[in-house]
Amino acid sequence: MNFDVVIAGGSVAGLLCAREIARNGNTVLVIEEDYEIGTPEHCGGLVSLSGLEELGVIPFRKTFDHAIESAEITAPNGTSFEINSAKQKVIEISRRELDKQIAFQAQKNGAIIKVRTSFQEITDTGIRTNNEKINCKIFVDARGVSSLIHKDRTGILSSAQYEIYADWIKKGKVEVIFDQEKYPGFFAWIIPSGEGKGKVGVAGKGINVSESLEKILKEKGEYSTIRKIYAPIWIKGPIKKFVEGKTVIIGDAAGQAKPTTAGGIFTSGMGGVYAGQAISEFLKTNNKADLEQYQKKWTARFGKEFxxxxxxxxxxxxxDNNTINKLFESITPEIIKDISEKDDFDFHTSSIIKLLGLKGSIKTAQTLIGGEIKKLLS
Ligand SMILES: Cc1cc2nc3c(=O)[nH]c(=O)nc-3n(C[C@H](O)[C@H](O)[C@H](O)COP(=O)(O)OP(=O)(O)OC[C@H]3O[C@@H](n4cnc5c(N)ncnc54)[C@H](O)[C@@H]3O)c2cc1C
Structure with missing residues (x-):
């Protein structure tokens, strides 16, 4: 079998990349090791409408679950504040459906998708799968965090996320809970998918994620578990080289998920789009510089924010928890209002700067983290 491009990984980045390559008249095969596109779903499904639009996706009725109106952020001592996020136009989507929707776009453009086919190794003329050898000019690695595990384990955290039914889950309201003892270096989250149902998750350094998650759920009240997933997340930002010879690395496999939240539908998806465009150009010209445009474009768009x-x-x-509690005390209604009105879900460090109380109020935190704060402001 011969293809211009073979892509390993049939998720958001791989499928968007395939769509772009096929749109430009090239032959492209996507191989996915699972038995179904969109499963197993390992995602909270939060994404901005503007992000989806830029990815070229208008969610189908089946894909769109519901709109997020607010986010409640809680400190270790239980104090919290609520941001009105209606202006950011963030929605919760079904990843099972979103990925299928993008697969349909790719197929309509001429891409071929095969499930239950796994990438094994690169050969002299292309790649080898569990079934056969395939010749290709370019190989795209879109295998997600699993591709990074062998390269660098230090940027990986374990996460657990349960889909549950529970009366205490409120439609439209995301919850984020910080506690450095329970979830070191990360947080716990509740993402509703409607009234009384949603996803509750946790990630953190060196913790038993399933025990931590069971504890949160016990404290919250009664619930029924519908599904459990355990997945690694990457928090170390982009890898150094997105293009290595004739191999192009995209999406989470290239570290394109946000280092703050590990959210990557938009940023990893754009990796797929930019790579697809650059590969199409390269296939026309055979000029390596055209392939390199992919990393340049992604970095120009997301590099500074990352x-x-x-x-x-x-x-x-x-x-530590004490410092976080103090930071929370310093957050004024004006800061909350400002964030509610101006925050951008995809480029959110300006809100983090505001939340860190950089208006000069809390001395302890500033002494502790002064160096980093200066860099963050510059
Ligand atoms: C618990 C959790 C919650 C999240 N919540 C959000 C959120 O709310 N919003 C958001 O924007 N992002 C979220 N993310 C991140 C988001 O899921 C990823 O950024 C996004 O899915 C990355 O897409 P990708 O195509 O790069 O990789 P992935 O979605 O990881 O897809 C990789 C694909 O490659 C396949 N594969 C792996 N190995 C092989 C092989 N050898 N051969 C063939 N196929 C292979 C896998 O089966 C998989 O389908 C979350 C992640 C986790 C873990």
């Missing part, structure tokens, strides 16, 4: 998110992450990894 650097700042990495600094914000460094701060989170260094502060």
């Amino acid at each position: 650097e700042k998110q990495l600094l914000a992450r460094k701060i989170l990894e260094r502060v």
Whole structure:
């Protein structure tokens, strides 16, 4: 079998990349090791409408679950504040359906998708799967975090997320809970998918994620579990080289998920789009510089924001519960109003700067994290 491009990984980045390559008249095969596109779903499904639009996806009725109106952020001592997020136009989507919707777009453009086919190795003329050898000019690695595990384990955190039915889950309201002892370097979250149902998750350094999650659920009240997933998340930002010879690395496999939240539908998806465009150009010209355009474009769009998110992450990894509690005390109604009106879900470090109380109120935190704060502001 011969293809211009073979893509390993039939999820958001791989499928968007395939759509772009096929749209430009090239032959492209997507191989997915699972038995179904969109499963097993390992995602909270939060995404901005503007992000989806830029990815070229208008969610089908089946894909769109519901709109998020607010986010409640809770400190270790239980104090919390609520941001009105209606203006950010963030929605919760079904990843099972979103991925299928993008697969349909890719197929309509001429891409071929095969499930239950796994990438094994690169050969002299292409790749080898569990079934056969396939010749290709370009191989795209879109295998998600699993591709990074062998390269660098230090950027990986374990996460657990349960889909549950529970009366205490309120439609439209996301919850984020910080506690450095329970979820070091990360947080716990509740993402509703409607009234009384949603996803509750936790990630953190060196913790037993399923035990931590069971504890949160016990404290919250009664619930029924519908599904449990355990997945690694990558929090170390983009890898150094997105293109290695004739191999192009995209999406989570290239570290394109946000270092703050590990959210990657938009940023990893755009990796797929930019790579697909650059590969199409390269297939026309055979000029390596055209392939390199992919990394340049992605970095121009997200590089600065990701650097700042990495600094914000460094701060989170260094502060203790006491400092977080103090930071929360310093948050004024004006800061909350400002964030509610101006925050951008995809480029959110400006809100983090506001939340860190950089208007000069809290001395303890600033002494602790002063160096990083200066860099974050510059
Ligand atoms: C618990 C959790 C919650 C999240 N919540 C959100 C959220 O709310 N919003 C958001 O934007 N992002 C969220 N994310 C991140 C988001 O899911 C990822 O950024 C996004 O799915 C990355 O897409 P991708 O195509 O790069 O990789 P993936 O979605 O990881 O897809 C990789 C694909 O490659 C396949 N594969 C792996 N190995 C092989 C192989 N050898 N051969 C063939 N196929 C292979 C896998 O089966 C998989 O289908 C969350 C992640 C987790 C873990």
